[in-house]
Amino acid sequence: MCTEGRRGAAFRHKLLLHNMRPKQMLRLWFSMLILTLLLLFWFGVLITRDSPPATQNSSLRGYRRISPHRKTKFLDVHCSHCAVVSSSGQMLGAGAGDEIDRSGCVIRMNNAPTRGYEKDVGTRTTFRVVSHTSVPLLVENKQYYFKQSADTTYVFWGPKRNMRQDGEGIIFNVLLKLAVKYPKLNMYVMTQDKIEYCDSVFQNETGKNRMKTGAFLSTGFFTMILAMDMCDRISVYGMIDDNYCSRANHSDVPYHYYEQKRISECRMYTYHEFTQRGGHRFITEKAIYAKWATQHNIQFKHPAWKL
Template identity: 75%
Template sequence: FGYVITRDRPSPAVQSTRLRGYMRIIPDMKDQFLDMHCNHCALVSSSGQMLGAGVGEEIDKIRCVIRMNNAPTGGYEKDVGSRTTVRVVSHTSVPLLVKNERYFFKQSADTTYVFWGPDRNMRQDGKGRIFNTLLKIAKKYPKVRIFVVTREKIQYCDNVFQRETGKNRMKTGAYLSTGFFTMILTIEMCGSIHVYGMIDDNYCSQANRSVPYHYYERNRLDECRMYKVHEHTRHGGHRFITEKAIYAKWATRHKMEFTHPSWTLRSRGSI
């Protein structure tokens, strides 16, 4: 999927805190945009780096905790915490949430959900398969705050990727990751950010241990192997390593701290 980049916009580090790129799905379909700001946020990676981190209690003390896709907390509280303020979810992970809908949309009704996906799945004319699913969930659980990333916001994210890398995402066959959308949202809504469990762009060239791609899928692919495969896939891959280099650049002009593992931040030019 892809969108034509039509205009240039400021980098997310200087965006307004008025979050108009995220539209709520509610039964009567009135426009309602995400209105949320936190002085300090914890962005918790789904990486296997979180296993044994032992920072769950620390994370739970932070007012706003942001997680991605279907990353669970149950059974992993000691390492990742138990609270979730915002969960950013890819269109491909929606079936996984629906499969466990009582937990995600009833027991976790105080969580705000932000879903992103290509227009073919998120269109609102009755033909968007994932949007239709989310609309049914919103009607079934009216107390849950469910938002979708607008088409214009996805265009903006494409523009940011090109601005930071000098490469057109579509022409290079890349898909933005859920982490990319999550990082942009987090920068827009948070005064300062503590990122847990995210590796930097140099980690895999120096790593001497194997870590699962997800902390909750221990028998799946190794994280660095996954990153390297995606980075060099000609069509349909996420540019995980390139995205991490972009985050390091943003961290030099925004209040961001990376731990487990820690990052050494330095000024960067073009990526």
């Protein structure tokens, strides 16, 4: 009975289609087409709604927007040519300001100023990579950094204890308050996964575990990682190579161009390279950058490097 019933229903369906006028047939097929397209669109939304945009650089998903509304948004930018401006005293007298400002993106570090040093370091700041320890220095002059320089994108990094987002991260809480006060500011924080990735890069390049050696990666290291993530070509200004301080004729410049009466650059580098705990391995990092320059489009200026 069931088989005969199905055959009867099929026969009636064919008969109905046969008796339909051409216009009615056209309307039926058109309706079925629309329904099919709507179903395909719905399935497409389900599949892609949690996926990053096709043009999003996956490397930049290591930089998350600081938002008081806790909306997840990742850095999404691409620069054909970036100028990475060191805070080194090597920039004094470099006269590279106009050249730096002509770059597509200009990346600076921590609280390095431009005012009063425009001829040597330029005026534009597209990105500023900031250590957790330098956040208080920016807050002291928030009128300049967060109001007058509102077109700058900030990328902050720090250890989990200071940057945790459960209400216990002291530095992250400060940044969250700034995001509320200056809602138009573009502020991003390096994710914990990205920082751990940088640790693995250091270990792969040196064969040493960063934590076991008692070292901390420098802001310069994170800046170079960011530049390689988003720039096709990189010009680095004012950064010395790993052999510079061992040369007999090296020039003696301050560690920061804006702190001219402080310790010299080479003395600072030597101290950090060999201190047992809590130092930056500046000299080791420069050797890593030299290797990267053979693999990426990176050029060093003021002073120039012989790779």
